[in-house]
Amino acid sequence: MILNLIYRSLRQHALSTLVTAGSIALAAGLLLTVWVVKTQSQSVFAATNSGFDAVLGARGSKLQLVLNAIFHLEASPGNLAAADYEGIRRHPAIKTAIPIAVGDNYEGWRIVGTLPALFAVEYRPGRNYAVAPGGKLFAEGTREAVVGAYAAKQLGWKAGDTFQPYHGLAFDPKAQHEETYTITAILEPTGTPVDRVIWIPLAGVQTMGGHDARAANDVSAVLIQLRAPTAGLMLDMMINKQGNKMTFAYPIGAIVADLFNKISWVDQVLTLLAWVVAAVASASVLVSIYNSMSARQRDIAILRALGARRRTVFGAVVGEAAVIGLLGAVAGFAVFAAFAAVVAGIIQAQTGVVLEPLKWNPIFWWGPATFVGLCALGGLVPAIKAYRVPVAETIAPVS
Template structure:
């Protein structure tokens, strides 16, 4: 009988203990895998949504709020800014492109964004059906909006604010002229129209002092990163916020909570390792005569030690592999159930480099847990054991 077969046979002798230790290890590993997948997905989404946008210019207020509302469309805008002042910065020599946004309305929770056709180009969003908006009152919708029931040639009225219970602009309706292909970015959840359409809905079709909400800036030169934000913040009543800086700050804040859950998951893994240690320690006492007979039949001290270490490795490896599988399965099911697989790009069928280290760590914990009982068996005097029988 090989050492591997011997270790496997010993584990099957106490199936309940082996199952409990494997399950505990699997729960901890699955939790860590879920955190890795969701954390990776969140970071990819946040950086992808901000790609191509070097600076956001808007009304004074919180820089994080400005970035959240203008790029991720996940907060209330800080206010409106004069179009003339925005154009001043849009025409600055350090600016390559400037995309305006007029925000403030929504439809069933999906935000209506008055902008230019340069906005969908930021996310390489092609038209799946119909076309991009052209005339006032026309709208092109993202893939997630289309999935909610809107289609080409449908018409709808926007709601003031971002709550479905807000005031309905019933006297002004948009007509859907196109649907964008899914991109896995924030644009999938938006309703796009012209800035003039937003002005018209609010009764300012020909405003004397037109306003927009934000300006999305792409630098013409790397030197602008150190100069333009300072100029905007010091020489105007506007505010400039760098998405890269604010995104990193938000990811760090989210990371604090994720790290806490990850620490708890590692505690479960270590507890599983302790369970392996206790199980093998007690099994060693129960099998001391059996191990002594193995020595008498020709097994060396090293072979006895290795067989016990293999038991620990098998337990931890089984728990680790099961945990990795369950973690990926839960992530995939969550993406499908929440509808994020198609529109958000959330999937469990991806392998992250950190998971390779997770497999190594999980297996090592089992090996270390088995090492103390194995060393004790290695040092035990066979003659003394047999005499006490």
């Protein structure tokens, strides 16, 4: 009987039901988006290291060094001399040392010089770089380039196309170099910052026309794989605490996680706003049903006269509020999918990191359950009013 009462009431007040459920859907979508993007960003960014354990660079901020060498977002804090690179490359604790050089772009897309050996490194455990069919890696000493999947897609490039770099990390149409590079391959998508980069031979950046000839052998940073985790602590002590010339950023994941800890207040503010919107939306259920109680009193009284118990009427009103909350929470997934797709697209465009917002997250069950609970709670006030409807007085004709 309760389910039948709920269905009839929802159908009778269809417009207010749709409007109220719509507001809950927006609130649920916002909460899901904020929560999923927050948790996924923290885990994905902290796990993004392009397959390396540490970064060595000029003296400066560890975070700046990681953002520059791994995420390709920051400027280099300075250059390392060739002797410094050779010294770390030959260190017995180092398994792999890949130098990179930055300082050029193509219409805002960063150009990074490196060695072909970079593409032999697993960017994730068990995941190797691969080029699209028909392509090949560039050779050292050539004017060739390998382009990340996302950059190539946005630029409309394919193997065989040519381009001329521009000086600096910011695009300036007046700063175009004379050198012309030929694209030999497009990398398969990796879901990492590598996808946004145009890769050329290391010497290409070092000796590009217009660059300081005195820095022809310098590198911007060195990407490092260690032979053992303990080596990282040893090098951190030797380079960061005992030296004053270079910076050893290790471990990469902890440095990125520290960044998220520093800006955690932003997540807290967004989450608080989402909960406030959720509370307001849930309160709208209370207002919607409560305002309709005057029109419903006679119907409730008739039901009571026909044998319906007070608790049945009470349960029907609370159930109606819960169903509205459930409808809104379910529709909230559609809102979430739209919001999350836009946010994930922006993050990929700016960083190259790919989020998977539809991947299972615990909020997918406790979020809707919370909304249903809040709406049911909001339905208690009108339910109490319905419980107290006087049968005789309400049914009695008005003279």
